[in-house]
Amino acid sequence: MAMETQEPGDGRTDSIGPWAARAADPQYRAAVLDLLGALAYGELSAFERLAEDAKFAPGITEKAALARMASAEYQHFQLLHDRLAEVGADPVAVMEPFVEPLENFHRMTAPSDWLEGLVKAYVGDAIATDFYREVAVRLDDDTRELVLRVMSDTGHAGFAVERVRQAIAEDPRVGGRLALWGRRLMGEALSQAQRVVAERDALSNLLVGGAQVRGFDLVEVGKMFNRITETHTKRMAALGLAS
């Protein structure tokens, strides 16, 4: 895969103004509703899968750690849901188009044991943070503030790193298996994301070019995915996993 050296956005950007001013543009409004709907259902399905993966936890401490992450995802869902209602959208209708891609992703990446669950929790949390950072720079002030608030509360998955490293130290073959698993997680995430991009024009335009860019730019989408993939690769290496 071609390497893309451009740095991901750092969350700072020139303001494009408050929501109230931008939302007058129906295409911008549609794009932000799509984004919030995708994020909201993403959080709800992440809650559900983390909670389900808690069944693999080897002890109470580990079960509680996954439950804490799941609970944080639910809080994010609530914030995003309430914001959708606040701007006059029907949260359920807005989330609907993203149910199938997200359920597909989780169905294709159901962990078969505790370590796969840990890697998925860690990788999923990290990819979500990268995506939030990418998208935040293209948003109006109010939506950006919400997205950054949800993002600032992630990172609960740090506990996974030590456990995974320890498991690899005890049995190096585990590393090979989990490296394959990490690749599969990223592959399935990209596959479902490509599908969403293909089907949701307004959202795609927002993701790649900000509200100003009307034209659908596949090259820009590819660059964003490359940046996220590159960060994922570095992260897997830090975890002791070749990706």
Next chain:
Amino acid sequence: MAMETQEPGDGRTDSIGPWAARAADPQYRAAVLDLLGALAYGELSAFERLAEDAKFAPGITEKAALARMASAEYQHFQLLHDRLAEVGADPVAVMEPFVEPLENFHRMTAPSDWLEGLVKAYVGDAIATDFYREVAVRLDDDTRELVLRVMSDTGHAGFAVERVRQAIAEDPRVGGRLALWGRRLMGEALSQAQRVVAERDALSNLLVGGAQVRGFDLVEVGKMFNRITETHTKRMAALGLAS
């Protein structure tokens, strides 16, 4: 089953003093640690099962409602866990004796569909509240405040009532099936509670007689279970289910 007309405690009682004063009695301390351990693991396992039952939800709204309840249970777990650590106990060790009875309960009462899941969420929430109310009157001021705080935040299951009533109205046979289910839930809860009572003397003494009563009093335990059963019976009737 013999009816017991005594009213459940209303949460008001003469103070037996603060935790710091009472905890000098090793039997009282052991009993409260048992109680907090049982409640904490109860909340963690309730979180896990509610989250798992969310898979039956017929739509996003219902899934989100179960996720909200599960998330509230996790918050309760966190409060109880932190309190155990605060008084110098090892939370995991204190929870350990209650893992098997609670896992048994959930294994024996795994819902087979959405309506059974709803009734379980509603009944479980309500029985927990009844139990908190019973036990609060026997506690030192600090522990009582914690228990009442956890209790005040329950009641998320109210949304279940309307759904269950509607399902029965649409198909009265559903009522018969769910009435049986309600009986089974209460039966399994009592069965596991009896086992805990038999194995945990200090906790049992606290539950039935307060710190003053040293003797194990099976009659008092039976009366408490009868009060909770009676309240359950009234609740099922209000839901349109003969129990």
